[in-house]
Amino acid sequence: MSTAAANRQFFDAISETYDTKPFFVKVNQEVTDDLRNRLDWIGIPFTNTGSPSDVDSVRQLDYACGTGLMTRVFGPYVTQTLGIDVSPNMVAVYNARARAAGLPPSAIYATVGDLFDKENPSPNGAEWDGFDLVTSSFAFHHFEDVVHAARCLKDHLRPGGVLLINDFLEGGDLKADDDGKPIEGTEGTWAHRHHHGHGKRDEQHHHDRAEAGHEHSREPGTMAASIVAKGASFTIEGVKKFFAQAGLVDVDVVTMGKRVYLEMGGQKLWRTILFARGRRPVEGKFEL
Numbered sequence: 404m405s406t407a408a409a410n411r412q413f414f415d416a417i418s419e420t421y422d423t424k425p426f427f428v429k430v431n432q433e434v435t436d437d438l439r440n441r442l443d444w445i446g447i448p449f450t451n452t453g454s455p456s457d458v459d460s461v462r463q464l465d466y467a468c469g470t471g472l473m474t475r476v477f478g479p480y481v482t483q484t485l486g487i488d489v490s491p492n493m494v495a496v497y498n499a500r501a502r503a504a505g506l507p508p509s510a511i512y513a514t515v516g517d518l519f520d521k522e523n524p525s526p527n528g529a530e531w532d533g534f535d536l537v538t539s540s541f542a543f544h545h546f547e548d549v550v551h552a553a554r555c556l557k558d559h560l561r562p563g564g565v566l567l568i569n570d571f572l573e574g575g576d577l578k579a580d581d582d583g584k585p586i587e588g589t590e591g592t593w594a595h596r597h598h599h600g601h602g603k604r605d606e607q608h609h610h611d612r613a614e615a616g617h618e619h620s621r622e623p624g625t626m627a628a629s630i631v632a633k634g635a636s637f638t639i640e641g642v643k644k645f646f647a648q649a650g651l652v653d654v655d656v657v658t659m660g661k662r663v664y665l666e667m668g669g670q671k672l673w674r675t676i677l678f679a680r681g682r683r684p685v686e687g688k689f690e691l
């Protein structure tokens with residue numbers, strides 16, 4: 404089974420309850436608050452922020468949108484958001500929530516697709532190009548080849564547009580006790596990697612591919628696992644490196660000021676979230 408197919412199967416099965424647990428609601432709120440306080444850092448003009456740099460039209464692509472965290476974060480400051488996810492059930496929840504909120508498909512709409520499929524990337528067409536902002540939240544640790552992923556997403560930006568991702572910082576975990584309280588002195592990388600429907604054969608397969616040089620993304624800190632990999636994490640330098648390899652410029656990576664509490668795969672952890680941004684170069688700008 405391909406990585407994308409494993410992801411589809413896994414997220415199809417959990418779409419209804421994916422982000423409804425109280426701790427998840429809290430994490431999503433913390434991410435929302437943090438990002439809305441960093442609009443300047445993201446580095447594109449938005450709409451409706453009250454700033455003199457505001458513009459009339461801002462188009463966002465929310466890639467691996469799931470139920471739409473990044474769509475909700477930026478909803479007030481963009482004019483249109485399109486979503487893409489490999490899981491039909493996640494897409495169904497995404498669209499149902501937008502309609503329930505009274506938002507028309509012309510403003511918010513997601514479809515099933517996989518831009519990273521090397522034989523048959525989808526969706527296609529002009530409406531899926533030229534975005535001002537491409538977001539991808541808690542998703543890069545699920546992608547098989549992060550350089551390819553970042554490059555594909557860059558190609559869907561307008562020149563000067565920005566790719567923004569978030570994920571977990573390697574070494575940024577603290578263990579929690581049964582009550583969810585952080586256990587001091589347990590700093591490290593504690594989240595298990597979960598392999599859904601995969602076994603040693605796939606590990607070996609990916610090891611072989613990495614050995615054969617087919618995967619740039621297996622260097623330490625740039626990609627912790629290649630199958631549906633809950634818990635994988637990235638170093639700041641690793642993200643900077645694969646963003647640069649993908650051809651992004653003006654790259655910066657920051658971490659959220661405080662850890663967030665998560666329960667994943669039977670573990671209770673306080674984890675550090677990182678945000679990374681990189682810009683599609685404006686052709687010719689640096690040749691003057």
Ligand SMILES: C[S@@+](CC[C@H](N)C(=O)[O-])C[C@H]1O[C@@H](n2cnc3c(N)ncnc32)[C@H](O)[C@@H]1O
Pocket residue numbers: 407410411414422466467468469470471472473487488489490493516517518519539540541542545546
């Ligand atoms: C952990 S969820 C994150 C969902 C959402 N972005 C959020 O922050 O809540 C990861 C999402 O990535 C999607 N996904 C995984 N691989 C993908 C791919 N190659 N193309 C599109 N979506 C993918 C999954 O279906 C899932 O909805």
